[in-house]
Amino acid sequence: MSARPPHQPHLGDLIGAERDIVARLAEVDLDVDYDALAVVSNIFRVAAMARRRIEQVALAPERLSWTAFTTLWVLWIWGEMESRHLAAEANVTKGTLTGVLDTLEGRGLITRRRRTSDRRLVMVALTDEGAEVIARVFPNVNATEVEVAGHLSSRQRRAMAGGLRAMVRGLAES
Amino acid sequence: MSARPPHQPHLGDLIGAERDIVARLAEVDLDVDYDALAVVSNIFRVAAMARRRIEQVALAPERLSWTAFTTLWVLWIWGEMESRHLAAEANVTKGTLTGVLDTLEGRGLITRRRRTSDRRLVMVALTDEGAEVIARVFPNVNATEVEVAGHLSSRQRRAMAGGLRAMVRGLAES
DNA sequence: CGCCTACTGTTCGGGTCCGAACGGTAAGGT
DNA sequence: ACCTTACCGTTCGGACCCGAACAGTAGGCG
Structure with a gap:
């Protein structure tokens, strides 16, 4: 390992870089699944x-x-929803969501309201200013998403969408 | 918007949730590319x-x-490499890498060495203990990657790998 | 040499991000 | 009423993560 000669990776040439990684890992005596490694790391x-x-x-x-x-x-x-559902939808833990909501509340974009029927629950909703901000910024975000996904052919885009849904399902239920 | 009736999202039901999102966004008068939205957010x-x-x-x-x-x-x-190349390979900014290297150096897993020929550059290398740790933990990581990618058929896995490479290339050069 | 430009890694402020521990609340059983 | 259990959001410590500003170094170029 320490006697290995210096070597520069092929930055920007992904296929070449991946080939080099295979060669490097072949020196180690290990069973490696390169397809899984490539998919997950990419x-x-x-x-x-x-x-x-x-x-x-x-x-x-x-x-x-x-x-x-x-x-x-x-x-x-x-619309207005419970904090725990919001955390699940945004795909963050409840601890993280508390911090994010603190930030957004401090900027006047959302409000927190504790339920009277069940005082454990907190309802979160947009303020008028929050609604204005998201309505203004969403088109720009979606346009950037189009640009990012635009590097795929329509066939690739369908295949990616299907594969990603399968992975979300698999990861969620295991 | 504020007069919208309460509605529960389909937690766990991805397709149903996406259908609901389409219905919700249809109320707003906007041109939305749902395929791009689904691919990127997933x-x-x-x-x-x-x-x-x-x-x-x-x-x-x-x-x-x-x-x-x-x-x-x-x-x-x-093997040992310059800090800037390490940041590019690990896909983090140089500022982030400084903090990560501080952590790893404090735990004795890597070393920093300033080059004498060009004192701007810092060479980073594994210690013996760092090499032991990565050799011990990599098989477990790869096994988990196999499990994660195992939710795909081999056809899907190939399609995902190709699509992801195309997106990396497209994002890198623009 | 002295100046200017470019480049490297570090520092800084602000914002996530996580798991674990915590305090408050609800509900069922006794 | 009391107790036990389960659940919710917050707090906490530690680690990332970014862009911007910074100090130090190198390499021209007159």
């Missing part, structure tokens, strides 16, 4: 890149993070 | 879920985050 890569792109292009003018946008968007679509 | 969803799964199952015993694991893994594959 999902992380695409997610991080797309998130940065959307935040820079569409969200930076409104000073919103991707998670803050998602939270507002869910409330925009579904 | 990429984020799968990425977050898979990341949590891998961290809980394979990384928690070693107290490693996904990013810390990725950093060690890159160094394991390529």
Whole structure:
């Protein structure tokens, strides 16, 4: 391992880089599933890149993070809802959601209201200003999503959509 | 918008939830590309879920985050390398990498060495203990990746791999 | 040499992000 | 009423994560 000669990876040449990784891992005596490795690691890569792109292009003018946008968007679509459902829809833990809601509440974009019938529950809703912000920013976000997904053919886009749904289902129920 | 009747989303029912979203957005007078929206948002969803799964199952015993694991893994594959290249491979900004390397250095898993020929550059390498950790944890991570990708048929897996590569290329060069 | 430009890693402020621990609330049983 | 159990949102500590600002280094170029 320490006697390995220096080697520069092929940045930007994904296929070449992946081939090099296979060669490197072949030196180690391990059974590696390269297809699973490539799919999962490229999902992380695409997610991080797309998130940065959307935040820079569409969200930076409104000073919103991707998670803050998602939270507002869910409330925009579904209307006032319980905090725990909001966390599930936005795909964050309840602890994280508390912090995000603190930020959004401080900026006057959402309100929290404790239920009287069950005082454990907190109802979250958009303010008028919050509704204005999400209505203004959503078209720009969707346009950036179109640009990101535009690197796929329509066949690829359908296949990706189906595969991703299968993975969401599989991950959710196991 | 505020006069909208209360409505519960289809938690766990992805297709049904997406249908409801289409119905909700139809009320607003907007041109929305639902395919792009579904692909991009499901990429984020799968990425977050898979990341949590891998961290809980394979990384928690070693107290490693996904990013810390990725950093060690890159160094394991390529050997000692410049900090800027490491950041590009791990897909984080240089500012983030500084913090991650601080953590890993404090735990004795990597070393930093400033180059004498060009004192701007910092070379990063695994320690012996870092190499032991990554060699021990990588098989478990790959096994979890296999489980995550196992929710796809082999056809779907190939299609996903191709689509993701196309998106990485497209995002990188624009 | 002195200046200017470019580049590298670090620092900084603000915002997520998680799991675990915590305090408050509800509901069923006794 | 009391107790036990289960559940909800918040708090906490620690770790990422980003862009912007910064200090240090290198390499021209007159």
